[in-house]
Amino acid sequence: MNATLEALLARHGGLLTRALAAQVVPDWVLRQARDAGQLLRVLPAVYVDGRLAQASQLTHPGGSSSLARLPPELRHRAALAYGDGLAALGGPTALHAWGVRGQPDGEPVHLDVPAGSGLRSRPNLVLHHRRGFCPAPPHALNRRGVPVVRLERALVDAWPLLPAVGRPAPLIRAVNDGLTTPARVRAALAGAPRLTRRAELRALLDRLAAGCRSPLEVWGHDHVFTGPAMPRLRRQFRVRIEGRTMYFDVYAERERVDFELDGATAHGEPGQREIDLRRDALLATCGILVVRFAHRRLVREPNRVRAEVLAILTSRRSGR
Template sequence: MERPHPGVVVLPERAGEWRVRALAAVLATDGVLSHTSALTVWGVAPALPQVHVSIRAGRRAPVLQAVTTHRVQRLDRAAWEPYPVTSVRRAVVDTWGSAHGRPTEPRLVELARAAVIETLRDGRARAQDLRSEADVRPALPGRRTLIRLIAAVEDGSQSELELWGVQHVLRGPGMPEFVQQHPVRLRSGTVRLDAAVLRLKVAVQLDGAAFHGSAEARERDTRRDVALAACGWVVLRFSYRRLTTDPAGCRREILAVCAAREALLRAR
């Protein structure tokens, strides 16, 4: 048997497993999994080498190998066998605070942003819940940035690419008003447009390579664009590379198409 922490023993062949190390940390501290470790349990983030647990502020934080112990005033505890773990909303905000308190760790900042976007997108957290959690922590590092990100996801941005596209392309000088995630009913089902100028029936799709790089994905997009065209929509697609390297050119193309649609409407 191995003894990773005082009072805890594990089977040697399982000592390297993340789930075993996480449970050992909880047993050794009598705490709850929190921060990135809680996100791992909730299926939001990958397992990282360091295990995070939270304990009440009045207790002494033990020094344990590969374990970070946080002393907190409000100990949030949810049940997820075999661990006690903080709630999703608390884990997201805790991770955000840790990430933005360490500006030299951009990977952790990316993880924290992804956790906000993913949990809001799939409904595991509500925007108001994350704001409420941030409201009771006015000194939270990066708090203003978190509130802005929550608002942007509420407005319809569902990925980092969409967030970037909205900020740097769709909201450029002279751009029309866009509605994000606008639903359109087709024969094959309802689709959502990343951004749409409703009066002109101009749709802008922001294509991330991870979702649109395969031949199957491109064929699916083509079929959907044809179906939208049959309903009177003009669909403009911009790749990740194009959006991030030529935002001004993307804006010019959008404005040109919108101007042409305006002319068609006036000519009728």
């Protein structure tokens, strides 16, 4: 490869544009490098070091587009280079940048760009044209060196684009990690009145605002712990005992009963089981009864679990 071109690639992390290359080498040098396979054109006027693309072909074989064959971060940078300073990572791609959902191979890169920018979608690249958009505050932030739309907007925009089975997870994780709040996401949702599946997103935000912090807790809220005869229960109730801070999944404060919703994986492991037993014993010394429901029972027998919850609460009130 031409030494000047190779130095330019090294300085820019294996990525360059035609405009950048034209500042230091004539067009024939760029064309020659491309013909020799030293450069790979992944988008109009956007090139990457061919060696990086070859290394990624083991996981992106055959018929996928040139952009799809790149590692995720290089793929995102190439898309932004095509955006030429007008774009920010958006939707599902922004969730990847925010660390709340890994974008799987084969899923297109999503960019937000201003309406009227003249840019258009390409294979494995989806552009969302937004009126008044600018890849800077308040619409976007710089995260790890690249412009990314604000997390709340990304969560809203990505909602109808994600597979149904994994749709709630990024929002739940973002709230659990303290990156946002249900109220802030709800404010972003207000700016998208025509969003597909809007009612489902509002329902999940209601559950998170009520204190649910996992898909299983959302299920329990909807199918077990609300409705006729069920008293007001606290979600993720915080207590501190003997220097330890604990959170109760669902807590009946008057009856002093902590209902724990055990997931299908972690709570079945021997080490976690021992931790749970010690925690439950400590709470028993304080007069708090711990009742655990396994994932399987909650999902398959919600009516029976609900009846047991009501019976336990009645028993505690009567002192039996």
